Amino acid sequence: xxxxxxxxxxxxxxxxxEDPSPCAGPRDAVTVYDRTGTGVPGCEHHGARLxxxxxxxxxxxxxxxxxxxxxxxxxxxxxxxxxxxxTPGTGPVPSLSCYAANRVTAGDGTD
Ligand SMILES: [Zn+2]
Numbered sequence: 001x002x003x004x005x006x007x008x009x010x011x012x013x014x015x016x017x018e019d020p021s022p023c024a025g026p027r028d029a030v031t032v033y034d035r036t037g038t039g040v041p042g043c044e045h046h047g048a049r050l051x052x053x054x055x056x057x058x059x060x061x062x063x064x065x066x067x068x069x070x071x072x073x074x075x076x077x078x079x080x081x082x083x084x085x086x087t088p089g090t091g092p093v094p095s096l097s098c099y100a101a102n103r104v105t106a107g108d109g110t111d
């Protein structure tokens with residue numbers, strides 16, 4: 001009996017059912033934990049998107065060195081549930097344009 005969730009549908013366990021994007025890299029690159037301590041293994045792409053959607057938690061490297069740090073950094077540039085808003089960030093390390101757009105929306109951009 002395995003304690004790790006089994007990837008379903010050819011994608012990692014961190015991929016949200018509503019998120020149509022494919023995995024990027026190993027599907028056990030990182031484990032994303034919510035604030036209750038429940039962890040889900042995933043690729044860096046879906047790990048970042050999941051982490052961006054959580055209120056608290058952490059990302060810890062699993063099979064890929066420094067994946068946890070990269071996921072946390074990438075998540076900082078994503079909106080929660082980015083697959084619902086069509087925001088950029090489809091690669092393993094998303095751009096920061098969502099963050100930049102939010103700053104402009106908030107009136108923080110003074111260009
Ligand atoms: Zn994935």
